Amino acid sequence: MTSPPARVRLSLRARWTVVLLSLVLAAIGVYALLGAQIQRRGLSEAERALQVAVIDHVADLFLQNLADAADATHRVGLILTEASINDDEARLRLAQDALARADALAQVAIYAPDGALIDAIARKNIASETPPARVPAGHDWLAPAYHDGIATLRYLEPVDRDGERRAFVLGTLGPGLATRLADLSRDRFDGRDDGLLVLDSEQRVLVGPADGPLAVGSSLRGSDLLQHIAVPEAGFAVDFAAATEYSDATGEAMVGSLRAIAPLGLAVVVRRPASAVYTSLRAAQELLLLAGAALAVVAVVIGGWLAGRTTKSLARLVTLTRAYARRDFTARWTLRSGDEMDLLGGAMGDMADQLAAGEREIERRAAVEADLSRFLPAEVARSIAAGEHTLALGGQRRSVSVLFADVVSFTSFAETAAPEQVVAFLNELFTVLSEVVFRHGGTVDKFIGDCVMAIFGAPEDQPDHAARALAAAEDMHRFVETSAPAWKQKYGVEARLGIGVNTGEALVGNLGSERRMEYTAIGDAINVAARLEGLARPGQTLVTAELARAAGDGFDFASCGEHPLRGKKLPVEILELR
Template sequence: MTAEQQSVASARVGVSLRVKWTAAMLAVALVPLLVAAILVVRIQRAGLTEVEGDLELAIADQTSRELAAALDDGERAVHRAANVLASDRIEDEELRLTFAREAIGASDLIEWVSVFAKDGTFIGSVEKGTGKGVTELGAAIVDRERPQWIHDPKVGSRYFEPLMVDGVVTGFLLGGAKAAHLDTIVDELGVARFGRQDLLVVVDDELRVVAGAGSAWTHGQSLAGDGVFKRVGLVKETFTRTLVMRGSWSAANGEPMIGTVRTLPAQRWAVVVQRPEAEAFRALGEARRAFVITAFALAALAIVVGSVIARRTTRPIGELVSLTRAYARREFDAKNEVRSNDELGVLGASLGRMADELAASEKEIVRRAGIEAGLARYLPAEVAAAVASGGGPLALGGRRADVTVVFADVSAFTPFAERSSPEDVVALLNELFTVLSEVVFRHGGMVDKFMGDSIMAVFGVRNDEDGEHVARALAAAEDMHRFVTASSPRWRERFAVDVKLGIGVGTGEALVGNLGSDLRMEFTAVGDSVNVAARLETLARPGQTLVTAKVAERAGSEFELRSLGLHPIRGKTEPMELFELVS
């Protein structure tokens, strides 16, 4: 036994094969079970969460329907009372009051109706039970020609309706709702669905309790930052439309909770349903217990099987361990000394072949990585990778391609360069070009070259392009402006310069490929579209993107382009119509 094998053997002293095999069997038995348990529990939780959300939404919908029905019944009662009081066919005043009292008596919600003259003077009240009318209309009623509910957690809900005779307002009615009736609706639903009253409540647009107070809340109590509103943010404007929001949080006692909020736009209320996760996910706990029991049973079986295998395992594995350690040190010339005619012998031979293949593959990887790393500084990443792998030639020549070219230049850069140190100039350009390059890559373009304070990018170079290179080039131009706008405050503070880009975009056929000589070449695009894009970049104002008519024609409806008319372009015999990209 070699010194390294002795070291391996001594390192194992105190750890028996039985323990190792048992641990391996436990891993084989328990890890898949654990993974399966995690996946099943996640899937089950996701399903239960969806079911619970649907259940809470159904309860919220039922609550909203029953509250709406109660309020509609109250509206009808007050409307009937208004018709009776406004009728000129009932001359007996006492009989008229009796009919009005019967009208509100048919409603479980309305307790009283107060009558007011057109100028707001109190005339009288029609009451039932212990209800007491009010003697003032109150300032909450702004539009006095439209029937409406006024909800105030402090005084309760009231329904206002103008008295109309021949289309003319002659007075007003104010009906008072019995707060306990709305509480009863909400509380009974909570008990029927959950067996508790404190899981269902209705709040107004200021998150104050208006119904379903139960024993947990009081009318007018604010729930802002409490319960489900720890996770769900609602502002007054959101109460004007139907909205469903869900969230989970921990109660004050640490108990996990889950809840749903549904808005009632007609009343500017919201129904809140919340319950403990332990109740909502009771089946999940049962599944977890079943997995735990199964895990213990498999662990016991693994211990027994591991012990049996360990007693029958007497194979020379020390040499194989030493061999693998040598391979880990990348000593691929180490030889396999195991010559047994069993599985370990096959394993040793396989390790030897693996080492030979790894050594050859590593040399090839190093060679290709070196080539690709060097080429990537001068060629597009796709071209560099193709050349490094032998899939593309590195020779002069090119092909015709329909491309879109983007030139972006830093406006007023010369004054900054004159007054700044070379280090600051390089730092700014490096930071700018790094992000502009990332923008180009993100939109599927190729960075052709950097020229002083400008960058040239080409879209549509690859053979597998989707044909949308014009849209991707315009999107990249917009992102370039956004980045510069977002970074300007920081650059202004650091470099004392206000950076803005002037961008020109042209599209059309160009020659794409390796240009230069056998001694020095570069991968680029050459053509009229390239020249025009460069000219437009020089014409663009700071923060402006100028494009040709052909670009505007192919841009699509997602971009807003404004015509700037015909402009002379250096190198072109005829003026060209230019367009501005409106961001």
């Protein structure tokens, strides 16, 4: 008896080869004629969407840089005119430190109330122009100045204290913003320096290439893209945007977009050759015509027979994909096509099961972590949620460094100030001090009144925990010294920190009761650090000799001799961090 012939399984690849090269390509001639316009419109819309995204990014970048520069100029002006700083050299160091942290600024000049130039400080390694001998007219961001193909933006602000004009401060924007925009132009627009421009209120190029018809300082009024865009009577001081296709001065077809930055009276222009935008369209048309001529006959003969079965499988696969996108992980592949589509549908069902299980686990961990983070440090909460740490009472002996930072003379401030002011000041202080601790890899253990306690070396091992604690102490003093004038004016508090740091073995873990526990460190090393903080004068950091040895050679100390500490039988050698 002759056995029945084996059924031939037509693979998905074979089906697509036949169907796409027959059924779809049978209509390729019509698509080449009618689809060209659709493709061109789609490419044009995609290009404009890209240009709008770049413009939005540039506008945000420009506004952020100008806001940072204005804020930094304001802070430097406050430092330079702060009457409570009697040491001119210290005042200059604070101002230079504030300027060094302001990446957007190149130079800050200060003028007397009568408008005469007093002095100027400039960022290192950045060439800056000599500031004007007299304070310029105007306020806030002044009109751009152009010289030798370079645009200069300056921010002017009067400094008033107690109702009296103390000075004027003039900040000059650095070259960093222009450099970033030039790099962005080359990266996004085929290496062109003129793909991205910023125009001032007079329609001159504020940011652009160094030379050529669109060089910095050149006017675009009535030329290039502006010859086809009607700018409102109010100029760029009102919100408006436009897009157009045009020919530039050389006759090259271009696609361009413009958007005004109304708060600054500026505009961002993005321009790109049409040939680069529609390159894929020409290539697609040539390919479609060539393939259509070669495969039209095959498409007419075979395409109709296979189209129905494959289209049905693809439609079901699309439906399944959309169900999973809606997180409906119960949907399953139900067709039986006899080819690789069945394998793919089954694999997608397995994937849905794994995704559902993964989401449940993520939700469980997130819920646990959210609950625990209200009581425990974030690192400990994450490890408990991941199953790496238990909630049992107890701890382990660890070598750690402990830092106590306290606001000196806080009690007198709390007695006279309103409770709302006290809380607002502490919230500002603790927010930044916590960020300093986190930046150096520490854990904020607790807040005790106006004091913060931080641990370094737990829960994660840190061989350099002593150096991390000292670096955090230095950063805390810098922040408070910089912010003290503003706090004095805002809250009426003389903010200075006294800090004590010690290292040694401590018991670290969950302490308390079964119903209420907290993650903390207990031991003599912690007690000594707290005593040192109580001895520290305003602006002083006191450490033990053990911590100084553990921190290494990167710090400077001055010996304060041996001192008796409450709870210690023998005097303790104390050093001051310089």
